[in-house]
Every structure is written in C-alpha cells, then in structure tokens.
Amino acid sequence: MDFTLSKKHEMARQLFKDFAEKEVKPMAQEVDETEHFPMDNVKKMGKYGFMGIPIPKEYGGQGCDILTYVMCVEELSKVCATTGVIVSAHTSLCADPILTYGTEEQKKKYLPDLASGKKIGAFGLTEPGAGTDAQGVQTKAVLDGDEWVLNGSKCFITNGEVADIYIIIAYTDVVEKRGRKVKSFSAFIVEKGTPGFSFGTKEKKMGIRGSSTYELIFQDCRIPKDALLGPQGKGFPIAMHTLDGGRIGIASQALGIAEGALERTIEYTKERKQFGRTIAQQQNTQFQLADMATKVEAAKHLVYKAALKKQEFAEGAKVSYSVEAAMAKLYAAEVAMEVTTKAVQLHGGYGYIREYDVERMMRDAKITEIYEGTSEVQRMVISGSLLK
Amino acid sequence: MKIVVCIKQVPDTKGGVKFNPDGTLDRGAMLAIMNPDDKAGLEAALRLKDEYGAEVTVVTMGLPKAEEALREALAMGADKAILVTDRVLGGADTWATSTTVAGAIRNLEYDLIITGRQAIDGDTAQVGPQISEHLDLPVISYAKDIKIEGDYVIVQRQYDDGYHVLKAKMPCLITALSELNEPRYMTPGGIFDAYDAEVTVWGRKDLKDVDDSNIGLAGSPTKIAKASDKVRKGAGEVKTDLDADGAVSYIVGKLKEKHVI
Numbered sequence: 001m002d003f004t005l006s007k008k009h010e011m012a013r014q015l016f017k018d019f020a021e022k023e024v025k026p027m028a029q030e031v032d033e034t035e036h037f038p039m040d041n042v043k044k045m046g047k048y049g050f051m052g053i054p055i056p057k058e059y060g061g062q063g064c065d066i067l068t069y070v071m072c073v074e075e076l077s078k079v080c081a082t083t084g085v086i087v088s089a090h091t092s093l094c095a096d097p098i099l100t101y102g103t104e105e106q107k108k109k110y111l112p113d114l115a116s117g118k119k120i121g122a123f124g125l126t127e128p129g130a131g132t133d134a135q136g137v138q139t140k141a142v143l144d145g146d147e148w149v150l151n152g153s154k155c156f157i158t159n160g161e162v163a164d165i166y167i168i169i170a171y172t173d174v175v176e177k178r179g180r181k182v183k184s185f186s187a188f189i190v191e192k193g194t195p196g197f198s199f200g201t202k203e204k205k206m207g208i209r210g211s212s213t214y215e216l217i218f219q220d221c222r223i224p225k226d227a228l229l230g231p232q233g234k235g236f237p238i239a240m241h242t243l244d245g246g247r248i249g250i251a252s253q254a255l256g257i258a259e260g261a262l263e264r265t266i267e268y269t270k271e272r273k274q275f276g277r278t279i280a281q282q283q284n285t286q287f288q289l290a291d292m293a294t295k296v297e298a299a300k301h302l303v304y305k306a307a308l309k310k311q312e313f314a315e316g317a318k319v320s321y322s323v324e325a326a327m328a329k330l331y332a333a334e335v336a337m338e339v340t341t342k343a344v345q346l347h348g349g350y351g352y353i354r355e356y357d358v359e360r361m362m363r364d365a366k367i368t369e370i371y372e373g374t375s376e377v378q379r380m381v382i383s384g385s386l387l388k
Numbered sequence: 389m390k391i392v393v394c395i396k397q398v399p400d401t402k403g404g405v406k407f408n409p410d411g412t413l414d415r416g417a418m419l420a421i422m423n424p425d426d427k428a429g430l431e432a433a434l435r436l437k438d439e440y441g442a443e444v445t446v447v448t449m450g451l452p453k454a455e456e457a458l459r460e461a462l463a464m465g466a467d468k469a470i471l472v473t474d475r476v477l478g479g480a481d482t483w484a485t486s487t488t489v490a491g492a493i494r495n496l497e498y499d500l501i502i503t504g505r506q507a508i509d510g511d512t513a514q515v516g517p518q519i520s521e522h523l524d525l526p527v528i529s530y531a532k533d534i535k536i537e538g539d540y541v542i543v544q545r546q547y548d549d550g551y552h553v554l555k556a557k558m559p560c561l562i563t564a565l566s567e568l569n570e571p572r573y574m575t576p577g578g579i580f581d582a583y584d585a586e587v588t589v590w591g592r593k594d595l596k597d598v599d600d601s602n603i604g605l606a607g608s609p610t611k612i613a614k615a616s617d618k619v620r621k622g623a624g625e626v627k628t629d630l631d632a633d634g635a636v637s638y639i640v641g642k643l644k645e646k647h648v649i
Binding site: 006007008011012015018019048049050053057061062063064068072271272273 | 574576579
C-alpha cells in the first residue's frame, strides 16, 4: 500500500494547479456573479486535453488514468466549482458511457470531438417527476421504422444548453416484473440541433452559477435507430453505472471546494488580527483548522481510492466501484459543506461578503450533497451493499 | 530542421534561497522550476516546429533531479532530452558550464541552438553567448521574435528603446527573452508520455573536445567570496493619477483590504 503520488501524477497536478491559478481563478468571481458560462476557458481546456483525460488515445483522448482526471476536477474546483462540474459532467456522464457502452462506430464518431473539447457533453436522466426514483421517468422513445421518436422532458441538466452531445435515458417498454408492470429503459445519444429537441428554462441557482443548467424538451424528436447506446432495455443499469462514475467526479469537485476553502481560511486567519494577535494564534481557530484539514484528508483518501477502483474496471477487471464512489461522494460532499461553513465562520463578517471566495464556496458546496444522487441516495447504495 | 534548446533547472526564488557553506547554491534544498527565459526559448523552438517542422532536442546540465525539467520539456512537445550530469561537473561557473554544454552539443546535429537570455539564479547572461564562441557560431541575443527564411533566421533583438532586426545564416545561436512568448501548458497525455520516454544521460566521458581544466569547480575562474540572500522589501506602489479625495479613498481601501482598519 502506497500513499505517495507518482512523479507523473505530481507533474499532472502541478499542471492543473498552474492552469487553475492562472486561467480559472481570475474569472471565478465574475462567472458566479454574472452566471456566465466560461466558454473561453472550456475551449482552452480542450486545447490542452483536459476535456478528454481518461479517454484512450485511439479516440483522440489523453490516455491517462482516472486519478489524473480526478485531480483535474479537484484542482479546478479549488478555485471555481463551476469549471469543475463542467469537466466532470462532460467526461463522466457523456464521454464515459459512450466509451463503455458505445459501438466502435459511436466511439469513433463522438469521442474525438468530446476529447478535444470541440464538442461538449451532457447527460439527461432527471425529470420533474423523477430524480431519485427512476421509475417516474416519463420520457418515452418509440421505434418507428428506422428511427426512434422521443417525447418528454428532462430537467436540471448540467451543460444543458452549451452541450452538443447528450446521453438521454427514456423508457422504451413496459414489462411485467414479479407481477408488477415496470418501465424498461434505454439510453440514447442525441445531438444538438435535431428537430424536435429544444431547450426550456434556464435554472437560476444558489451555487455553481456559471454552469449551464437547463430543461431539455423532446417533441416528436426523431433520432436514427443506431443512436441507441448499449442494448435496448439496459438503460437503467447504464444510467446507474454512469452515475457511479459521475459520483467520483462530483466527489472530486467537493474535495476541491473543501480544499480551496481551507486554503483561503488559513491565509485569512494568519492576516486577520483581533485582540492584538492574528486569529490563527487563537486556539479555537487552530482546533477548527485541524478538524477541517483532517476531514479534507480523509475525503481525499476516499476519493482517490474510488478513482483507483474505477481504474481497475477501466483496465478490464470485473469489479464494481459503486460503493467506493458512493462513500467518496457522500463523505466529500458533507465535508465540503462543513468545511465551507466553518470557513465562512472563521472569516467572520467578511466571509458573508461576496468579495471573499469562501462566500461563493459555501453556496457551491451545497449542490454536491444533492446532484448525481443525494447524500440519502448514497447512504441507500452503501447500506444496500452491507445488508444484501 | 534540427533545433537544440538549452534549459536550466533553477530554484524557484519564490520559495526562498538557500546556500551551501562554500557560498554556492544548495539546489537540492529548494523548489525547482524551468528557468523562465529558457522556457520561452523552448516555446519558440516548439512554435518553429509547429510552423516549419523540426526536431527539438533539449539539453541540460545539472543534478540528476534536473531530469524533471527535461520531462516537463518533453511534456510540452520536445522530441529528445539529454541530461549532462557528473560529480566532476559540479560547482561550475559560466565558463565551465558553457564549456560542458558545448562539449555535449558537439555530439549533436543542429541548425539552430536556442538558450534563454539568463537564469534567474545567476542573472549573468553569459552561458548562451559563450556556447556560441565555443562552437564558433554567430549569436543573436535578447530575441523577442524569431522567423525562418530558407537557411536564415530573422530575429528582432530587444533594446531598451526599440529593437534591431538581424539576419543570420544557420547554424547559429539565439538567446531568448521571457517576453518572447507565452509558453504553452503541458498536456496530461504529454506528461504520461514524457515519463515513458527515455532521457539520455551523459557524463564527463561523453563530452567532446573538452579539457579537464575547463570543467567543474576547479575549471571555474569565478570564485565566490560571499553570498547572501537579499533583504526582501515590498516594491511599493506609485499612484500619480489621483486627486486628494481619490488618494484618500485609495489608501483607506488598501488598509481595509489588509485588515489594518
């Protein structure tokens, strides 16, 4: 067992850190304030390969491992959680299922443009009446000759309006299971610009305000028969497996937010003076920082462990990383919320002011406990594996 | 076209400077980066490679850990990397360094050699021009723009109040300014490839036409009498565009920013 990063991983981390500090950090406040999607930086990240880190080279990607991807999302999220989630949703929720379940033709068609950032990816499962309960999905796909006809809508879709390629989960059948009628789902690849596919309202959010969160609407949207991703009727396991990977991305985002807030707080408490000395010299501050740092470190171990487990899967081992991903996401998200809340508290009045990064970070942290499976869902996944 | 780029791993002066008892820099104890002028030189070479097609070889002399700077260069897009390292080369001043690097370059084919103007640890700006003397090549220093025209390079040489345009036949040597360009980032895949790539390691025996009296500490005419870290002082800020009220609110704003008031 070795907790030391290899030299190449250290160098990759330095690259992400340099990029984040130089390109992303100066934009973070404006991105939040104006709800502006940072397209220029996304294009730059595409140019330098950040949009295709775990995609094999044969499909135009960087051919790196999951840990490198995780460190990228982490370092970006330290300075801007919006940028972190853009990379995470694009990579984990769109490129990854195409890589895992796509036909050779689909991989060749979509992955090079996703890996280069020329096109952005998104994933649509959630609907107004279906979040955690997938059986509530109303979006339906019917085969009509050589085409599937999609009808329904998706909500809260990350990269919603800016994406070009969407993985959409719809039900394609109703089957009898243990005497009950249940929906059978399939996954589809839908391209922007397909007639019948449009965007609804843009969500105004508490945090990650620069990320493009939209409603997707499908009205008699006809897509080719070969837009089916994976076998027909396997959409639910594909979606769940995709979310396992997505949770590692969000766990990395949460970890980055927590680390970023801790760094800012250490800097601030060493400067801020009260009663004639810096607040870092007060024991309360010291103990708070110690607790924050310890939890961040524990979260990091869980997130990196989940990344290594997914790496085993990526290399062909028949392993599940569902529980590791759920634990990493559950813990890192709760740590992000706790650490950012304490960071604001240690900043005092300044922490409540928008000018200070921790104010944004606390708002950004909340979503990590909610999307890609709430903390409650993660507990269901974890306990389900314990009690089966 | 074949381009040789000379780079140096230097202490990141942001992390503080540490010395050995003999006054030389304790490089092992400091954070290390690729010297900024050299990085600009590498970027210039990579741009020539992108535009005209070229094979870019990076050369450095240093401790074994200088290999990191070479891998960074490979991850940015260099094709080959050579590390010149040997105990007998340690403690070299600019003369011994340029003699050593020239001895390494004599083993290589090249049309163009690019070095940085100067390193942030020594600030001498001597090694590049000295290498050109050892190799009997024309040198153009302080390059802020480089173009290729047939067998010639056309270079803008920076001066305080303008620049000269110089044309030289290749092979020649150019020293680059960090203002020359904005070096590219590495790519994650480039980093992985760089760690799979082989870095050629040369020692004293691999240097061509080099006399022992011109290498290492013994071959260095420069002797350091005393070295010390400079006392750090803020650069300060001069504002001339404010009226009295503007000046007051600017100062108050700064004091608030620093939590003084």
